[in-house]
Amino acid sequence: MREIRFHGRGGQGAVVASEILADAAMRDGKYSQSFPTFGPERRGAPLMAFTRIDAKPVRVRSQIYEPDYVIVLDASLSQSQDVTNGLKPDGAVIMNTPLTPEKVKEAGKLPKGKIYCIDASSIAMKTIGSSIANTVVLGAFSAATREVELQSLFEAVKNRFSAAVAERNIQAMKEAYDAVKG
Amino acid sequence: MSKPYWTKENFPITPIIRNPAGSLAFKCGLWRTTTPIIDSQKCTKCGLCEVYCPDEAVHKSEKGVFEINYDYCKGCGICANECPPKAIRMVAEVEESCTSES
Amino acid sequence: MTVAGEESVLVAGHRACPGCGGILALKYALNALGRNMIVHVATSCMEVSIMGGGVFPRGEYALTVPSLHTAFETSGAVVSGMDAGLKALGKREGVNLVAIAGDGGTADIGLQTLSGAAERGHDFIYICYDNEAYMNTGNQRSGTTTLFAATTTSPVGAKKRGEQHLPLRLKKDMPAIMAAHGIPYVATGSVAYPGDLVRKVKKAAAIHGPRYIHIHAPCPTGWGFPESKTIEVARLAVQTGSWVLYEIEDGELNVTLKLPQRRPLKEYLSMQKRFRHLNETELSQIQQLVDRKWTELGLQ
Amino acid sequence: MSGNRAVAEAAKLAKVNVVSAYPITPQTSIVEYLSEFVANGELAAEFVQAESEFGAMSACIGASSVGARVFTATCSQGLALMHELNYVAAGLRLPIVMAVTNRQLSQPLGMWCDHSDAMGERDSGWIQIYVESCQEAFDTVIQAFKISEDREVLLPTMVCLDGFILSHTSEPVDVPDSQIIQDFLPPYKPDSEYHTLLDVQKPLAAGGGCPPAFTMEFDYKKYEAQENAKEVIRKVDTEFGDTFGRRYGLVEAYRCEDADVILAGMGTMIGTAKEVADKLRQEKGWPVGVLKLRSYRPFPKEDVARATAGSKALAVVSRAVSYGVGAPVYSDVAAAISNSGQKPVLLNFIAGMGGRDVTQKNIAQVFEQGLKAAQTGEVQSEIEWVGLNKNLVGASP
Numbered sequence: 001m002r003e004i005r006f007h008g009r010g011g012q013g014a015v016v017a018s019e020i021l022a023d024a025a026m027r028d029g030k031y032s033q034s035f036p037t038f039g040p041e042r043r044g045a046p047l048m049a050f051t052r053i054d055a056k057p058v059r060v061r062s063q064i065y066e067p068d069y070v071i072v073l074d075a076s077l078s079q080s081q082d083v084t085n086g087l088k089p090d091g092a093v094i095m096n097t098p099l100t101p102e103k104v105k106e107a108g109k110l111p112k113g114k115i116y117c118i119d120a121s122s123i124a125m126k127t128i129g130s131s132i133a134n135t136v137v138l139g140a141f142s143a144a145t146r147e148v149e150l151q152s153l154f155e156a157v158k159n160r161f162s163a164a165v166a167e168r169n170i171q172a173m174k175e176a177y178d179a180v181k182g
Numbered sequence: 183m184s185k186p187y188w189t190k191e192n193f194p195i196t197p198i199i200r201n202p203a204g205s206l207a208f209k210c211g212l213w214r215t216t217t218p219i220i221d222s223q224k225c226t227k228c229g230l231c232e233v234y235c236p237d238e239a240v241h242k243s244e245k246g247v248f249e250i251n252y253d254y255c256k257g258c259g260i261c262a263n264e265c266p267p268k269a270i271r272m273v274a275e276v277e278e279s280c281t282s283e284s
Numbered sequence: 285m286t287v288a289g290e291e292s293v294l295v296a297g298h299r300a301c302p303g304c305g306g307i308l309a310l311k312y313a314l315n316a317l318g319r320n321m322i323v324h325v326a327t328s329c330m331e332v333s334i335m336g337g338g339v340f341p342r343g344e345y346a347l348t349v350p351s352l353h354t355a356f357e358t359s360g361a362v363v364s365g366m367d368a369g370l371k372a373l374g375k376r377e378g379v380n381l382v383a384i385a386g387d388g389g390t391a392d393i394g395l396q397t398l399s400g401a402a403e404r405g406h407d408f409i410y411i412c413y414d415n416e417a418y419m420n421t422g423n424q425r426s427g428t429t430t431l432f433a434a435t436t437t438s439p440v441g442a443k444k445r446g447e448q449h450l451p452l453r454l455k456k457d458m459p460a461i462m463a464a465h466g467i468p469y470v471a472t473g474s475v476a477y478p479g480d481l482v483r484k485v486k487k488a489a490a491i492h493g494p495r496y497i498h499i500h501a502p503c504p505t506g507w508g509f510p511e512s513k514t515i516e517v518a519r520l521a522v523q524t525g526s527w528v529l530y531e532i533e534d535g536e537l538n539v540t541l542k543l544p545q546r547r548p549l550k551e552y553l554s555m556q557k558r559f560r561h562l563n564e565t566e567l568s569q570i571q572q573l574v575d576r577k578w579t580e581l582g583l584q
Numbered sequence: 585m586s587g588n589r590a591v592a593e594a595a596k597l598a599k600v601n602v603v604s605a606y607p608i609t610p611q612t613s614i615v616e617y618l619s620e621f622v623a624n625g626e627l628a629a630e631f632v633q634a635e636s637e638f639g640a641m642s643a644c645i646g647a648s649s650v651g652a653r654v655f656t657a658t659c660s661q662g663l664a665l666m667h668e669l670n671y672v673a674a675g676l677r678l679p680i681v682m683a684v685t686n687r688q689l690s691q692p693l694g695m696w697c698d699h700s701d702a703m704g705e706r707d708s709g710w711i712q713i714y715v716e717s718c719q720e721a722f723d724t725v726i727q728a729f730k731i732s733e734d735r736e737v738l739l740p741t742m743v744c745l746d747g748f749i750l751s752h753t754s755e756p757v758d759v760p761d762s763q764i765i766q767d768f769l770p771p772y773k774p775d776s777e778y779h780t781l782l783d784v785q786k787p788l789a790a791g792g793g794c795p796p797a798f799t800m801e802f803d804y805k806k807y808e809a810q811e812n813a814k815e816v817i818r819k820v821d822t823e824f825g826d827t828f829g830r831r832y833g834l835v836e837a838y839r840c841e842d843a844d845v846i847l848a849g850m851g852t853m854i855g856t857a858k859e860v861a862d863k864l865r866q867e868k869g870w871p872v873g874v875l876k877l878r879s880y881r882p883f884p885k886e887d888v889a890r891a892t893a894g895s896k897a898l899a900v901v902s903r904a905v906s907y908g909v910g911a912p913v914y915s916d917v918a919a920a921i922s923n924s925g926q927k928p929v930l931l932n933f934i935a936g937m938g939g940r941d942v943t944q945k946n947i948a949q950v951f952e953q954g955l956k957a958a959q960t961g962e963v964q965s966e967i968e969w970v971g972l973n974k975n976l977v978g979a980s981p
Contacts, residue, residue, distance in 0.1 A: 019754045026756050033755040038610075038696060038748035038939060059855035061716075061749055062943045187342040188798070195738065195805050196677045196780055197340060197794040202787040205297030205339065205346035213302065233478055234515050236307045238296035254296035258303035258504075259512030272512070322650070322782045337793030345789045350782040352649050353791040354642060354672050361639035365604055365646025365654075366782070368630035372601035372652055379784055397642060400635030 001054040002147055003064045007083050008073035011043045013134030016160070017071070018049035021138055023156035024148045025053040033058040046077055053147060069145060070113070071137055072096060073120075075104075087113050094141050096120040096133050116144040118176050127172040128165075139173030143180035150177050210237065214257035216272045222247055224269035231261035231270060291318050298346035300333040303511030305501030305518060307333060308475040309413040310384065313497065314347070316485040317380050317409070321349045324363050326385035326394060327356040329420045330413065357393040359383040360401035363408040380409060380489060387414040390498075391427040391458045402465040402494040409488050409495045412458065415503035423506040427456040430526075431573065432566050433558045435506070440561045454526075454573045462496040463532045469495040471531035471540075475502070476518035480529055480540055487531070500527045508557020520552040525574050528581060539581060546584070549574060587750035590718040590757045591657065591683045591743070592617035594725035596627045597765045598681075601652035601772075604632040604643035608662040609695045610747040611685040615657060637662035641669035648678040649782050649790065653729065653772040656680065659747055660687035663701045667708070673740045674709025674806065676780045676791055679732030679772070680740040681725060682710075686851065686903075687747040688938045696939020697747040699850065699903040702880075703912050709806045711741040711813055712881040714850040718757045721745045723830055730769050730820045736812040738779055744880075746852040748939070760828055768827050810882040817879055834884035836876040837891035839865070843873030845954035846892050846928075848917055849901040850877045853935065853942045860947040872951045877913065885920035892921060892928060896958035899931040899950050901970070903942075910967050929957040935970035946970045 004021065008014030015036040022034035034051045050064045066086045075097035077083060084093060092114040097104060101115040118140035120133035128136075135157055142150045153173060158166045194200075220231070231248055232240040239255035242248055250261075262270040293314035300307035306329055314321070325331045331353050332338070334346040354362050363383045370376040385394055390412040398410060417435045418424040425438040429447045431454055434440045438447040463470045469491050473481035481499065488495040502517045504510065509517055521527040522541060526549060529541040549571050553559040562570075578584050585593070592614050595603065603622070605615040621627035630647075634640035637658050648654045658666065663684060673680050689700045702712060711731060715721045721743065728741040745751055774781045780790045794802065817834055825831030838858050840846050847857050854876040864870040875891050877884070892898050898921075902911030909915070914932040921928070933950055936942040950970060957963050 022754055031756065033753055035748075035753040038752065058755065060859045060944065061746075061753075061852035061855045063941045065943070193801065195778070195802075195809070196675060196790065197792060197798070197802060198780060199335065199340065199343045199345040199789040199792065200786075201343035201345050201789075202348045203295045203345070204342070205295055205299075205334070205344040207342065208297040208299075208339075208344040210297055210299065234308070236300060236302075236304050236311065236514070237298075238292075238294065238311070251296070256302035258514070259510070260303055260514055263512040264515050319787075320784050322784065324646070332793060335789040335792030337795040339789075339792060340794050340798060345792075347789065348787055350784060350787045351789050351792075352646075352676075352780075352782055353789075353793075354645055354676075355668055357638075358642040358645075358669065361634055361642030362646035362649075364632055364634070364639070365602065365643030365648075366650050367646075368602045368604065368632050368643065369647030369650040369652035369654070372628075372630045372647075373650070375650070396635055397639045400639050403635075404632065 001052060001058070002069070003067045004051040004053070004069045004071060005064055005067040006049040006071045006073065007077050007081065008047060008049070008134070009077070010045045010047055012073045013132050014047060014049040014073055017073070017134035017138055018051045020135065020153065020156045020160060021051045021148060023159065024152035027152035027155050028149050030055055031057045046081060067091065069094065069141070071141060073134060073137060084113055092116060092144060094118065094137060094144055096137050098122065116140060116180055118180055120176055123172050123175050127175060128168045135169045136172045136176045139176035140180045143177045209253045211253045211255050214255060215275050216257045216259060217252070217275055218250055218255065218257065218259065218262050218270045218272055220248055220250060221269045221271070224267050226267050228266060230264050230266065234260050234264050236260065291315065293317065293319060293321065293347055293349055294334070295346055295348060297344060298333045299336065299338055300329065301505055303504045303514045305475050305503055305514050306330050306386070306413040306415055308514070309411070309499040309501045312475070312478045312481045313411050313485045313499065314382070316482040317382065317489055319349050320378055321380040321382055322366060323347065323349055323351040323382045323384060324359050324366070325351055325353050326359045326389035327353065327420070328386040328389055330384060330386070332420060356389055358397055359385045359389065359394055359410065360397035360399070364401045364404065364406045367406040367408060376407070381407065383408055383410045385412055386420070387412060387416060387428040388418045388426040391456050399465065402462060402467050402496070405493055407492050409497065412498045413501040414498060415501050415506060416455070417506050419503050419506045428458060430455050431570055432562055434561060435558065445566065446558070446561065452569060452573060454570070454577065459496065459498045465494070466535070467494040467496060469531070469533055471497045472527070472529055473497055473499040474518050474522050474527060474529060475499065476515045476522060477529060477541065484531055509555050513555065517552070517555055520547065520555065523547045524549045524552040525578055526552055528577065530581070537581070539583060542583070585718060585757050586613070586752055586754045587718045587721050587745050588613040588685065588752065589617060590722035591725055591745065592621070593759055594722045595655040596621050597762055598653065598655070598726055598729050598769055599766070599771065600629050600655040602630045602632065602644070602647035602654045603656065604634050604640045604647065604654070605656045605658065606634050606637045606640045606662060608637070608658055608660060610687060610751045611657045611659050611683070614683055637665040638669060641666040641673065644680050645669060645673050645676065645678060648680050649676065649780050651772070651774045651781050654680045655682070657683035657685065659685045660689055660701045664689060664704060667704065670705050670708040670710060672791070675802070677738040678740060678780060679729070679738055681728045681732060682740065682742050683725065684742045684744045685747040685751040686744050692938070694938050695747070697749050698937045698939070702742060702744050703904040705742065706881055706912065709739055709810070710881065711739055711810070711879070712744055713741065713879050714744045714877065715750070716852060716854045716876065718750060718753065718755050719830070720832060721750060722757050722759065723824065723828065723832070726765060726769055727820050727824055731813065731816050733772050734816045735775065735778065737809050737816050739806070739809050739813065744851070749852045764827065768824065813882045814879070814884060832878055834879040835887045835891055836878060838874040838876065840873035840875060840891050841894070842871055844871040844896045844958045845899065845951055846873045846875050846895045847899045847901060847947070847950055847954065848875040848877060848913070850880060850913060851903060853901060853903065856942060856944060857947050860944050860951065864948065864951055870951060870955055872954070883916050883920065888917060888920040889924035889926065893926055895928045897931060897954040898928040899933060899954040901933040901935050901950060903936045905934055905937065929961060929963055931957055931963055932967040933970050934967065940971050942971070
């Protein structure tokens, strides 16, 4: 089983991203589950969302304490929060930031795990016309981890949004995917 | 003693009474302690006794006179109080049977 | 002998007390509406009288129409549900939905569900019979108990003078509350004026939406007057100006009984034991409140 | 889709006539979805947003009493506010279906999951079914109408899903074709000769007073209907399984046949417990199993006794407290096996109160204590609060 934790702020689409990832995993022929931090949603406040992906039906209903991957939608969160808390030693972090992994590590906020950086906000602004980078980061996640097929993410996005919005998101995801794949 | 109303056959699963106007079987006139008697000589047939009767116990007969159904009259005396020509008098149950003058 | 006319809704053999004002209110209102009706009766004297525990053992049900009792404070919401249910099933046409409740079930505990039903615009007629206290439980004060009236929970003693609510006012003005909901029809009625009441009920029946009729219904037992005087007391309430007969149709106020002259309030109050402790000051305080109400209504 | 979405989709496909509800976290999105379905014409129903949960249940009773198929949803304070009317709905024998997104009751104020709210209604006469997954939530809402409307039952049903843990979790849900659901669940046909139906053509008085000479008989009839419900739940579940390929039962005994230690519980903790049981069997060879109590009212005494017949220790986990005595699910399980002749050691656990996560570690701890009890034949403490921060409250109570 793979457990993924999203860090974002209210309004940045972390919950939607966790659901799209779960949907895409199903399209890959796997089983999945996604859920938000349980509580009141307030715009701007830090929040988390979670996705579980497995080859067999997901039965566990407890929270995720030791994620395989952490996705950070807003790099500024790592200033105030221990976003890698509980991250498995061989786990990875996918972070939305214009900085390089080296710079991020220098800042000293991410002590463990492999780091993938993607300037998702810029891509989102350019391609989608908004700074909401939730889907963009998923494109990077696909490239970095191979846990989900990019095509399945596209299908999940098409299922979620109107055709025009989906098309722009798919463009952005493709760009992020290529950027990480290098 | 009359036979029980509810039996295993008709007892419902929730308190439902499938008996509209079933109250007609209930002779609430037995509650009465004073009895209205209509003096047909004084009666002007205005019908206010029927209008104001809380117990639906006053009705106009086919002959056009107002009659009291003592099965239902509880003896409140509103009819006597409201009767414009004072054609209704109230008598105590113990003194006079309700059927003696009607 | 005829006991139930073709269109009678309320029939003889009910268990209301002798001289009951509440059952008279029901007799006029329900019989005016005819039998295409579903009724919800809130817990009250009337519920007990027509479908209560004494009625059940021999099925002595005193209506000719379908009726439901659920609880004390539910009337507005239950008729909302009936309205929605009948609409959804395509059975709404031609059926009057009527809610019956006492003053406590309306102005106190049931106000929230009634307000909700009125605000949502459900199609129903609400009949409140007002005997100015909780009579079913033995005469405890309600929101519509008249100022200074003695009840078992607003007794007269060394330190209390009966029902005392501040600032001084006659009683909770339930019809005004309903009118403030902007519903199409609000009316007051009295059991002493059945012609006026029946006309209002029939008018209400021809309108759609929430309709509210508040009927003044004296209680001989609770108010302390002889059973034979129910109509007389009710009439005096109107003739002294203590209870005003009016209707508000689409926001338009129309006083349906204009008095050339009001009789002294004392004539009404002195007939009732609940007011026998009143002194001249208290009497004049009530009189002033009645006068103020008349001014507000644009009468004398 | 989320648990709430699954519930709303099921109500839509059940072609309910009336939905009356009042918003409360975490139930809200159920009524948002349903009002959306009504607004865009997907569901031909009347939606009444009442002025309170009290009004919502009153309106549900009104609608059901004129023959409508009725659905609502609430939880926590809202369910408590309905309390008076829940007894009325059951007493009038109205087949209303309600989703309960289980949430704690104030105080302390909180919006997180435990079963305190529904426990407060367990003796109201409603059927209560606790579900484990979003799929089961969907399937159970469909089943609930068929169970409630069965002539042998005619009682309302609560479909209980853990607040947030299920209501806000998204996972795959198979939504069958509308026509197949309609074949399985035909429109509600109230029988005016048998139960509450207000129809101007057939006047009757319903819900009026009843003196002591008759009241106990009506209570008995309700009790009898709950007993009947066991067989009806089984029958409906079998038919559902034949049609849709999914079956749940009154209880689900997971690896209980050869288990020395059985954990009994309700709701989402069951999924986690199954996972942990598998791990413990594989990694440590512990003979552990899980008993999911799906139908809590009626309580399937016979099924519980049968499923636990070979066990040495039975660890009951309640997500609710019965103050002054222990925990409700424990009491019911203990009563169920009291006359069965079997004598497993009974362990009483309280877990997951007010949103406290029921972790895999917690579950493993329960199994471990169960195993000790099975070996020694003794329990270490009369009641154990799992996951309690003992630093804050001192020693274990």
